[in-house]
Amino acid sequence: MKKLGKVFLGIVYAVLYAPLVVMVLFSFNSAKSTTTFKGFSFRWYLNLFTDRSMRGILLNTLLISVCAAILATVLGVIAAYGIYKMRSKKLRSAVNTITNIPLINPDIITGVSLMLLFTFFGTWFLHNSAILGFGTLLIAHITFNLPYVILNVLPRLYASDVSLYEAAMDLGCTKTKAFWKIVFPGIVPGIVSGFIMAFTLSLDDFIISYYTNGHFNILATSLYTAVKKPLSPEYYALYSLIFLTIMLLLTAVNVLEIRSDKKKTTVKK
Amino acid sequence: MKNKNKTSVGSLFLNAPYFIWAALFIIIPLAVVLFYAFTDGNGQFTLSNITTLRDYWRPILRSLWYSVAATAICLLIAYPFSYVVCRMRPASQKIANMFVTLPMWINLLIKTYCLSSLMDGNGLINQALVAIGFGRLPLMNNTGAVIFGMVYNYLPYMILPIYNVMSKIEPSLLEAASDLGCSSVSRVRRVILPLTGPGIVSGIIMVFVPSVSTFYISAKMGGTGDFMIGDLIEGQIHSQNNNLPVAAALSAVLMAIILVSMLILNRFSKNEEGGSVLI
Numbered sequence: 242m243k244k245l246g247k248v249f250l251g252i253v254y255a256v257l258y259a260p261l262v263v264m265v266l267f268s269f270n271s272a273k274s275t276t277t278f279k280g281f282s283f284r285w286y287l288n289l290f291t292d293r294s295m296r297g298i299l300l301n302t303l304l305i306s307v308c309a310a311i312l313a314t315v316l317g318v319i320a321a322y323g324i325y326k327m328r329s330k331k332l333r334s335a336v337n338t339i340t341n342i343p344l345i346n347p348d349i350i351t352g353v354s355l356m357l358l359f360t361f362f363g364t365w366f367l368h369n370s371a372i373l374g375f376g377t378l379l380i381a382h383i384t385f386n387l388p389y390v391i392l393n394v395l396p397r398l399y400a401s402d403v404s405l406y407e408a409a410m411d412l413g414c415t416k417t418k419a420f421w422k423i424v425f426p427g428i429v430p431g432i433v434s435g436f437i438m439a440f441t442l443s444l445d446d447f448i449i450s451y452y453t454n455g456h457f458n459i460l461a462t463s464l465y466t467a468v469k470k471p472l473s474p475e476y477y478a479l480y481s482l483i484f485l486t487i488m489l490l491l492t493a494v495n496v497l498e499i500r501s502d503k504k505k506t507t508v509k510k
Numbered sequence: 511m512k513n514k515n516k517t518s519v520g521s522l523f524l525n526a527p528y529f530i531w532a533a534l535f536i537i538i539p540l541a542v543v544l545f546y547a548f549t550d551g552n553g554q555f556t557l558s559n560i561t562t563l564r565d566y567w568r569p570i571l572r573s574l575w576y577s578v579a580a581t582a583i584c585l586l587i588a589y590p591f592s593y594v595v596c597r598m599r600p601a602s603q604k605i606a607n608m609f610v611t612l613p614m615w616i617n618l619l620i621k622t623y624c625l626s627s628l629m630d631g632n633g634l635i636n637q638a639l640v641a642i643g644f645g646r647l648p649l650m651n652n653t654g655a656v657i658f659g660m661v662y663n664y665l666p667y668m669i670l671p672i673y674n675v676m677s678k679i680e681p682s683l684l685e686a687a688s689d690l691g692c693s694s695v696s697r698v699r700r701v702i703l704p705l706t707g708p709g710i711v712s713g714i715i716m717v718f719v720p721s722v723s724t725f726y727i728s729a730k731m732g733g734t735g736d737f738m739i740g741d742l743i744e745g746q747i748h749s750q751n752n753n754l755p756v757a758a759a760l761s762a763v764l765m766a767i768i769l770v771s772m773l774i775l776n777r778f779s780k781n782e783e784g785g786s787v788l789i
Contacts, residue, residue: 246594250606253591256662257613260624263634267627275627276634320528326521339532342540345715347723347768349740353747353761354539357754361542365553384535387528445617448725452747461617465726468623480620487615491608499601 261484268477275472285478292475302459305375306443309382314436316383317390318428322420324391325398340388348385352452355381359453373455381453382446386439393435397428543765546758559759566742570763573738576653576728577721580660581668584717585710587661588668592676593702607673614666619726622659626650626730651733659731660721667716675709676702711775718771723764739764 263275268286272279289295320340327333343351356373363372401424409419447461454462460479467476550556563570595606613621628634629649636646649655679702687697725740739760746757 243597246590246597249590250594253587253665254609257610257665260621260628260662261613261616263628264620264624275623276630276632276637316527316531319524320531323521323524323528326524336528336532339536342536345719345768345772347719347764349723349725349743350543350761350765350768351539353743353757354543355535356747357542357546357758358535358539360754361545380535384531387531441615445615447617447619461619464617464619468619468726468730472620472623476620477624480616484612484616488612491612495604495608499604502600 264477265481265484267474268481270474273474275474275477285474286482288475289478289482295475295479298458298460298463301457302444302461305378305382305457305459306440308379309386309443310436310440312379313383313386313390313439314432317387317435317439318394318432320387321391321394321398321428322424324395340391343385344388348446348448349452351385352381352449355384355449356452371455373453373457375457378450378454378457378459381449382443385446385449386442389438389442390432390435393438394428394431397431398424401427540765543758543761546755547762550755559755562756563759563763566739566760569737569742570739570767572736573722573740574767576657576738577660577718577724580657580664580721581714581718583657583661584665584668585713587665588672588713589706589710591669592673593698595673596676596679603677607670610666610669610673618663621663622727622730625659625662629655629731650731651736653732653736655731656728656736656738659727660717660724663727664717664720667720668713671712671716672706672709675706679705711778714775715772719768722767 267275267278269281269283270278271282271284324333324336324340327336355377359372359377360370364370406419406423409423410416414422445461447465450459451462451465464476467473547559548555548557550558595603598606626633630636631646631648631650633650635649639645639647683701683705684697687701688694692700722738723740724738725744728736728738729741743757743760743764745751746753746760
């Protein structure tokens with residue numbers, strides 16, 4: 242029975258990773274094909290560094306992700322603190338429901354609805370229906386990032402000690418000062434994880450960007466144009482690098498966690 | 511009195527940015543979808559966009575059954591998968607989990623492209639089959655391939671929530687069940703299954719929602735008759751016809767599908783565990 246379980250796990254992992262193995266393998270292909278392997282070369286990796294349009298696209302992607310993550314984090318922290326301070330339960334649950342809408346809605350609905358909003362605004366108020374671009378893309382990214390920031394910060398706020406905050410006020414702190422001195426340090430981990438989540442979601446998002454980007458190309462949207470034709474192995478090389486980076490990061494995090502778990506159990510013993 | 515006034519001004523200052531943002535970019539866009547769905551190009555009320563949907567009932571139904579099938583298969587794989595992982599040592603569980611999350615970080619488009627390069631008529635699997643003298647298999651451009659593509663891409667989203675709840679079940683609870691005479695089958699049925707209910711529900715949501723609305727997977731993996739509601743919306747917007755009202759009407763249908771399935775799931779989870787769970 243145990244063996245059967247291991248075999249089952251093995252099969253699932255094999256299927257999950259087969260396409261990724263193909264990606265890494267063919268990123269070293271010397272020919273411009275993703276189905277016949279001609280020979281080993283670093284050609285596509287070198288291409289990445291010399292390809293000017295690719296560099297522009299990567300810079301665009303980074304720009305939008307950093308801006309969206311920062312703005313979503315700031316707005317999200319303010320929103321989370323507002324929700325936390327809300328007295329009316331009804332209002333709070335209504336706000337929480339609205340926060341959940343972008344999480345539950347399929348990306349295509351979020352994308353199409355924002356696109357329609359922007360074109361609606363453009364045609365009826367600016368008499369210019371081609372307003373999609375960096376600005377609209379940024380708004381879209383902030384919108385889908387916001388719930389993730391809020392959901393990362395809120396639990397930290399609820400876990401914070403109210404009596405400490407009250408004590409600070411009793412000792413003469415203003416509300417703002419009490420917030421920065423008492424509440425804020427406690428929610429920093431939530432803010433950091435919210436920011437990281439927002440950043441990575443922005444980096445990877447395709448569907449919402451596809452409907453709101455106009456002519457402002459980012460990695461995912463240019464990838465979509467590319468995968469409609471026979472794909473250049475240059476994208477394989479780029480995503481192999483991303484894959485490797487993430488694998489190293491995740492491994493490091495997991496090794497650290499396993500080590501600290503071990504320490505904890507030995508201390509207990 | 512003065513103090514009370516102050517707090518309400520303070521909370522208004524706190525809440526205003528998010529309220530405005532949510533109204534402008536979450537609520538109003540959904541209203542604009544409905545506006546486009548019920549008006550013609552000049553802003554006049556019309557039902558013609560809705561009535562043209564009659565031509566699309568096949569792809570709409572198709573989207574439903576493809577995504578239900580993909581969700582069911584994901585559940586059938588993810589549940590035993592999580593069960594096996596939960597019985598491993600804690601350190602191995604971490605590693606197993608890491609390798610479930612890792613593919614989620616790679617863009618769906620490139621994963622699907624790689625999958626199709628494996629399964630294509632001249633793809634790697636068929637090349638290998640021809641090389642050993644077996645002949646080609648029609649792996650791609652059919653319904654099975656679309657569903658397989660969805661299962662491949664969304665399986666981690668089913669595994670993670672199920673694993674998360676399953677790993678938190680106290681071992682002592684399972685021991686107690688055995689001590690009280692439960693066989694291993696009834697232990698799964700009467701203890702583990704009810705306790706993992708919330709994980710199953712959020713797994714279903716996380717797989718069903720992107721599956722029913724997908725547009726690249728069906729276009730890439732499917733044949734000419736496998737396009738789905740997402741492909742229709744994309745076609746209405748990005749192809750030359752650029753028919754926003756019909757795209758809006760189709761989006762409204764998709765929203766309705768999601769809403770109804772959420773209501774069904776919420777009722778279902780309430781009956782099972784006495785509380786509703788969303789993600």
